[in-house]
Every structure is written in C-alpha cells, then in structure tokens.
Amino acid sequence: MSSCDEECCHGDGRDTPLTEMYGSNAFSNAMMRERLPVNIYREVVAVQNGEKELSPQVADVVATAMRDWAVEKGATHYTHWFHPLTGLTAEKHDAFISPTGDGRILLEFSGKELIKGEPDASSFPSGGLRATFEARGYTAWDVTSPAFLKQDKTGVTLCIPTAFISYYGHALDKKVPLLKSIDALSKQAIRVLRALGNETSKRVFPTVGPEQEYFLVEKEFYDRRPDLMLTGRTVFGALPAKGQELEDHYFGAIKERVADFMRELNYELWKVGIPAKTQHNEVAPNQFEIAPIYSNSSTAVDANQLVMETLHSVASRHGLEALIHEKPFAGVNGSGKHNNWSVSTDDGVNLFDPGENPESNARFLLFATAVVEAVDRYALLLRSSAATAANEFRLGANEAPPAIISIFFGGALTEIFDNIAEGKSSGKSAANSQIKIGVTSLPALPKDVSDRNRTSPFAFTGNKFEFRMVGSSQSIATPNTYLNVALAEVLSGYADKLEALPAGSGKNEAIQSIIRESYKAHKKVVFNGNGYAEEWLREAERRGLPNIKSAPDALQVLSRSETIALFERHGVFSREECESRCHIYLEKYSKQVNIEAGVTIDLVQRYIFPVATSAAASFAGDAAALASVGANNTAPAKRAKKIADISGELYDETAKLEAVLAEAQALEEPFAQAKAYAGKVKPAMEAVRLRADALEKIVPKNEWPFPGYEELLFKL
Numbered sequence: 258m259s260s261c262d263e264e265c266c267h268g269d270g271r272d273t274p275l276t277e278m279y280g281s282n283a284f285s286n287a288m289m290r291e292r293l294p295v296n297i298y299r300e301v302v303a304v305q306n307g308e309k310e311l312s313p314q315v316a317d318v319v320a321t322a323m324r325d326w327a328v329e330k331g332a333t334h335y336t337h338w339f340h341p342l343t344g345l346t347a348e349k350h351d352a353f354i355s356p357t358g359d360g361r362i363l364l365e366f367s368g369k370e371l372i373k374g375e376p377d378a379s380s381f382p383s384g385g386l387r388a389t390f391e392a393r394g395y396t397a398w399d400v401t402s403p404a405f406l407k408q409d410k411t412g413v414t415l416c417i418p419t420a421f422i423s424y425y426g427h428a429l430d431k432k433v434p435l436l437k438s439i440d441a442l443s444k445q446a447i448r449v450l451r452a453l454g455n456e457t458s459k460r461v462f463p464t465v466g467p468e469q470e471y472f473l474v475e476k477e478f479y480d481r482r483p484d485l486m487l488t489g490r491t492v493f494g495a496l497p498a499k500g501q502e503l504e505d506h507y508f509g510a511i512k513e514r515v516a517d518f519m520r521e522l523n524y525e526l527w528k529v530g531i532p533a534k535t536q537h538n539e540v541a542p543n544q545f546e547i548a549p550i551y552s553n554s555s556t557a558v559d560a561n562q563l564v565m566e567t568l569h570s571v572a573s574r575h576g577l578e579a580l581i582h583e584k585p586f587a588g589v590n591g592s593g594k595h596n597n598w599s600v601s602t603d604d605g606v607n608l609f610d611p612g613e614n615p616e617s618n619a620r621f622l623l624f625a626t627a628v629v630e631a632v633d634r635y636a637l638l639l640r641s642s643a644a645t646a647a648n649e650f651r652l653g654a655n656e657a658p659p660a661i662i663s664i665f666f667g668g669a670l671t672e673i674f675d676n677i678a679e680g681k682s683s684g685k686s687a688a689n690s691q692i693k694i695g696v697t698s699l700p701a702l703p704k705d706v707s708d709r710n711r712t713s714p715f716a717f718t719g720n721k722f723e724f725r726m727v728g729s730s731q732s733i734a735t736p737n738t739y740l741n742v743a744l745a746e747v748l749s750g751y752a753d754k755l756e757a758l759p760a761g762s763g764k765n766e767a768i769q770s771i772i773r774e775s776y777k778a779h780k781k782v783v784f785n786g787n788g789y790a791e792e793w794l795r796e797a798e799r800r801g802l803p804n805i806k807s808a809p810d811a812l813q814v815l816s817r818s819e820t821i822a823l824f825e826r827h828g829v830f831s832r833e834e835c836e837s838r839c840h841i842y843l844e845k846y847s848k849q850v851n852i853e854a855g856v857t858i859d860l861v862q863r864y865i866f867p868v869a870t871s872a873a874a875s876f877a878g879d880a881a882a883l884a885s886v887g888a889n890n891t892a893p894a895k896r897a898k899k900i901a902d903i904s905g906e907l908y909d910e911t912a913k914l915e916a917v918l919a920e921a922q923a924l925e926e927p928f929a930q931a932k933a934y935a936g937k938v939k940p941a942m943e944a945v946r947l948r949a950d951a952l953e954k955i956v957p958k959n960e961w962p963f964p965g966y967e968e969l970l971f972k973l
C-alpha cells in the first residue's frame with residue numbers, strides 16, 4: 258500500500274496499513290516505550306501496577322514526550338477528560354501555548370499540567386458533597402488508561418483520561434471508585450492466591466469487554482422527532498404492521514450503507530487503540546452491535562465512553578443518527594451492554610478459567626463459588642448498578658433480561674457444584690463422580706454452553722461472566738465497581754479462613770469445605786432455565802430472590818447501612834460519597850422522567866391536537882359534502898367521530914398527566930419524588946401515548962406531524 262491514488266485516500270487513515278494505523282492516535286505503553294527514556298518508562302509501568310507513586314520528575318518527562326507526540330500530530334490543545342456523575346464524559350480544553358513576552362509563544366505542557374487540572378466543579382452533580390462556595394474540583398491523570406488524540410474537522414486535541422475529585426478529596430466521578438475497587442479486589446484476591454500457594458502473582462486486575470448495542474436512524478427523520486432529540490427515545494409511535502417477529506434482522510446481511518458506517522467507525526476506534534472486533538445486526542430492525550476485544554477494566558471503561566462518542570460522530574458524517582438509548586422504540590427490543598468480566602493475574606492467569614489440571618480446577622471452583630456468593634449477597638447492589646430511567650423500560654418490563662438477578666452456569670458445571678455441595682456421587686456422568694478438590698480433574702466443560710442461555714442476567718460464558726443488565730447508554734464504570742467490591746468482600750472472607758489454617762494442615766479439604774458451605778448457602782441464585790418465563794417469577798419468589806422492577810426502589814440499596822459498610826471496608830466510598838450518589842441517581846431519574854413528561858405534553862399540545870382536530874374536521878366536511886349529494890357512504894363521518902372521540906380522551910389524559918406531573922414536581926425528598934415519577938407520572942404518560950398512537954393509526958399519513966416507526970425502523 259505504498260502508493261495511493263486519489264480514490265483510496267479517505268483522509269481518515271484507511272490508506273495506511275492497518276498494523277501501522279492501529280493505535281497511532283494513542284499514547285499507549287508501546288508509544289511510551291518508544292518515546293521515553295527506558296528508566297522513565299519503567300517508572301510509569303511501576304506506577305500503573307500500583308507499586309509506586311508518580312514523582313514530579315517522571316511526570317515532567319512524560320508530559321514533554323506526550324506534548325511532542327501530540328504536537329507532531331497536529332494537536333493545539335489538551336484536555337483532562339473525565340467522567341462526572343452525569344454519566345457522560347467532560348472536557349475543558351487548554352491550548353499548549355505559553356507567551357514568551359515578546360509577542361511569540363512556546364508550546365508548553367508541564368508534568369504538573371499532566372497530573373492535575375482544576376476545572377470548575379460547581380456545575381457537575383455532587384449530591385451535596387461540595388458546598389457552593391467551594392467550587393473547586395481537581396482532575397488527576399489516570400496512568401492506567403492511555404492518553405489519546407481526538408481528531409475532527411476542527412482540529413486535534415490531546416485527551417488525558419483523568420479522575421475527578423473535590424477539594425476535600427471526595428470522588429466526584431465514576432473513575433475514582435472504579436480504580437479503588439480494582440485495588441480492593443486485587444488485595445483480597447492476592448491473599449487468597451497466596452493461601453493457595455501462589456508466590457508469583459503481584460496483582461490481579463479485572464478485565465472487561467463490553468458489547469455495545471445501538472440503533473441507527475436516518476438523520477433527516479431524527480431531526481423531525483423532537484422526542485428523539487430531547488429524550489433519546491420516541492415517546493409516541495404506533496407499531497407498524499411489521500416489527501421484529503420475522504427474526505430476519507439478527508445476524509442478517511449488513512446493508513452497504515451501514516457497512517460503510519461501520520468501516521469508518523472501526524477505523525476511528527482503531528486509531529485510538531480500541532480493538533473493535535465484532536459487529537453485527539441485532540434483533541430489532543435497524544439495531545446493531547459492536548464489541549471490542551476485552552482489556553483491563555479502567556481502559557475498557559474509557560474505551561466504551563469513546564465508542565459511544567464515536568458512534569455519534571461517525572453517524573452524523575453518514576447522514577445518520579446513532580441512538581444509544583435503552584429503549585428508543587416501544588414494541589421492539591431495547592439496547593443493552595453485555596459487560597463481559599473476568600479477573601486475571603499480572604502473570605497471565607485468568608481466575609475464571611477452569612484450566613486443565615486439578616490445581617487450576619481448584620482455583621477456578623473457588624473463585625467461581627466466590628462469584629456465586631457475591632452475586633447472591635449483593636444482588637440488590639448489582640441490580641441498582643443498572644437502575645436508570647431509560648433502563649427501566651428493559652428490566653422488569655416484558656423484555657430481556659428480567660429484573661431478578663440470577664447466575665447461569667449451564668448443566669455440566671451446576672452438576673459439579675451440586676456434587677461438591679452434597680458430597681455425593683451418583684456415577685451417572687463424569688461430572689457426577691465425586692470431586693475431590695486438588696485431586697480430581699474436572700471433566701472438560703463444553704465452552705459453548707454459555708450462549709445457549711440468552712435470558713440470564715449473569716451468565717458464565719466459558720472463562721468470564723457476562724453481566725447483561727447494564728443499559729446501552731450507561732457508563733460501565735459503576736457496574737464494574739460494584740462487581741469488583743462484591744467479589745473482594747467474599748474473597749476477604751475466604752482469605753480469613755484459609756490464612757487461619759495451621760501450617761501444613763489440609764489445604765485442599767479447607768478449600769473443599771469453603772466451596773461446599775458457600776455454594777450451599779448461595780446456590781439459590783443459580784438458575785439455568787428460561788429467565789423470561791412466567792414460572793421463573795414465581796420460582797424466584799419462592800427462592801427468596803428479589804425482583805425489583807422500579808429504578809428508584811433499586812437505588813435505595815445505596816442508602817442502606819450494610820452497603821455503606823461494605824464500601825467503607827474496602828475503601829471505595831465513604832458514607833457521604835455513597836449517600837450523595839444515591840441522591841444524584843434518584844434526582845437524575847426524576848429529571849429524566851420530568852423531561853419526557855414535558856415533551857409528551859408539548860408534542861400533544863403543539864403537534865398532535867392541531868393535526869387531529871383538522872383531520873376530524875376534514876372528514877366531517879367530506880361527510881357533509883357526500884351527504885349533500887345523497888351518497889350512501891358513512892365512512893368519513895365514522896372516521897371523523899372516531900378521531901374526535903380519541904382526541905377527547907387524549908385531551909383528558911393529557912390534563913391528568915399535567916396534574917400528576919405538577920404533584921411530582923412539588924415534592925422535595927428525592928426518593929418520594931422519584932417514586933412519584935415512577936408510579937404516577939410514567940403511567941399517565943402511557944395513557945396519553947395510547948391515545949396518541951391510536952390517532953396515528955387513523956389520521957392520514959401525510960398529515961401526521963412526525964416520521965413514523967416504519968421510516969425510523971425500516972428505512973436505511
């Protein structure tokens with residue numbers, strides 16, 4: 258690919274060989290190894306591994322190298338890129354320039370500027386953690402996630418992933434708790450590994466591969482849907498005669514227009530070092546998925562934020578709009594984000610990999626049991642990590658996955674656990690002969706057991722767990738933080754027991770007994786059946802598993818003393834931080850529903866009523882005209898009446914919505930307010946929608962004020 262005629266030059270790097278282009282816009286470890294003196298590079302790696310603090314001298318050298326690299330690539334500005342509690346990413350740009358005093362400039366970027374920024378924090382949610390007079394917030398470089406260049410028509414900016422904290426050191430973002438949870442998990446997992454006889458691993462780190470779902474719609478249609486623009490979803494829309502029932506979209510041939518979009522999306526992601534790997538059509542019409550190869554979780558969290566941003570920017574260059582909302586369209590599938598999660602040691606052992614010998618089998622069974630216990634004990638917390646207004650349309654509605662947390666292991670593995678727990682051997686199958694930890698080799702487990710159950714919210718898929726409740730538009734930082742802490746807590750209990758064993762006493766027996774006791778106590782959370790079936794709801798209830806449908810109820814767990822104690826014990830959140838987050842999430846829920854209700858009312862008043870009234874009048878006029886010539890056609894009169902009748906109902910329901918909305922707005926206590934939005938405002942919106950959608954079905958198509966579902970879902 259040395260020469261290149263004009264046609265192949267896309268100007269986006271597509272004419273460069275892939276291996277050269279990949280990561281060219283990321284200041285990755287490979288780039289640092291190339292550009293930093295070897296001793297400095299080693300220092301940075303030690304800081305990444307949590308072995309050292311970053312010294313100002315090292316920071317200065319890294320900053321200079323980073324600046325030179327960025328400027329060579331055309332950057333004029335840098336920004337500390339962070340994740341405030343809005344769930345989005347934030348950036349404040351500074352130019353590299355520094356005046357020399359004689360009318361010229363130098364390009365400057367010091368270690369201090371790399372390590373620490375001072376954006377005004379007062380306009381970000383803090384949940385009362387920051388008094389208004391103390392607006393200061395600080396961003397601090399997250400050495401574990403590579404800096405990258407954002408490149409668009411307007412120029413190039415160096416983006417430095419950072420953590421965001423208040424003047425008093427409270428976390429104001431989603432990154433700080435994530436990093437703390439990784440440390441907590443590492444600490445406890447290493448204790449367990451040491452007790453198992455591992456002397457070599459120094460750290461463990463969670464790995465994450467998120468599968469991102471999204472819809473694409475024609476920009477032209479999007480621009481004519483104020484509801485999509487303001488809320489990310491359609492608050493109205495009658496289902497067309499065809500939905501997803503033919504199952505013809507999932508894994509279907511990708512249309513050229515979409516393929517072209519996906520190709521550019523991949524290139525943009527590859528340039529910043531995001532290993533976008535898999536893409537396909539999803540279940541609903543115009544729904545798609547992109548999945549990168551997994552990486553350590555702090556990088557994966559940042560990368561996923563960038564994937565979402567890039568989806569939007571590339572779509573707009575293709576005359577499209579990417580919808581990342583969890584439920585843009587009623588009546589067809591919503592979008593989630595399967596959070597594939599595992600835990601690895603720094604010397605390359607995946608702790609959720611069953612392995613091939615009795616020793617690795619024992620380790621796997623112990624860590625997998627710990628996950629069962631963690632998921633059972635912290636089911637409410639995990640449920641709360643996916644509790645947003647948008648995701649509420651998926652969880653607990655008639656849609657995947659259910660709001661009940663359960664784990665899927667598949668038959669073979671479940672049999673093995675049951676067998677260990679009961680200490681029995683029926684001899685029916687290999688898995689059923691008695692397993693002796695540290696002695697028996699596990700039978701080979703079929704890897705493809707995993708995907709046979711798409712209905713489980715938490716599925717073991719061969720060597721990782723897939724948490725499927727997470728919503729498509731959410732940051733994955735919080736779900737991963739909770740997973741890490743929950744597992745850390747269980748492992749610390751295991752480590753206490755193992756460390757208390759007298760030297761030389763039966764380690765394998767101790768492990769066997771931990772697995773047996775823990776699995777017995779928590780196996781109620783293991784469920785291999787159909788998570789969508791009615792009978793599962795009853796069975797789950799019988800097992801005592803919580804089924805929390807509403808997001809505000811799910812968020813309450815954050816204010817419970819045992820949750821706060823858990824976070825405090827592992828140094829992830831203080832009481833204030835935990836309580837403030839509960840506040841922020843509840844408020845965010847209320848604000849979101851409030852906006853949707855406002856948009857609903859607005860669209861009814863300003864768009865739907867006028868159209869429906871004139872359609873009814875026009876049919877009535879037709880009826881009169883036909884009657885005047887003695888025609889025997891009552892259809893126009895019937896249609897006029899039907900439209901007018903439904904319009905009347907629409908008017909009444911809208912008035913009711915206005916009333917309950919005003920009541921909810923008047924409430925001050927965040928939980929009570931969110932409950933009012935969930936329990937009163939949302940059903941009132943539904944009642945309005947029912948009438949509006951009925952009107953859409955009978956008002957002449959060319960008079961309806963919005964593009965319909967058939968355009969949004971089927972045209973591309």
Ligand code: ADP
Pocket residue numbers: 464465466467468548549550551552597598599600607708718720721723
């Ligand atoms: P599926 O879930 O559809 O079967 P894959 O098994 O290929 O698909 O994986 C889906 C995602 O899981 C990918 O992003 C992949 O990189 C990620 N993944 C694979 N192994 C791990 C792991 N050990 N830790 C975290 N994520 C992983």
Ligand code: MG
Pocket residue numbers: 468595723
């Ligand atoms: Mg998957």
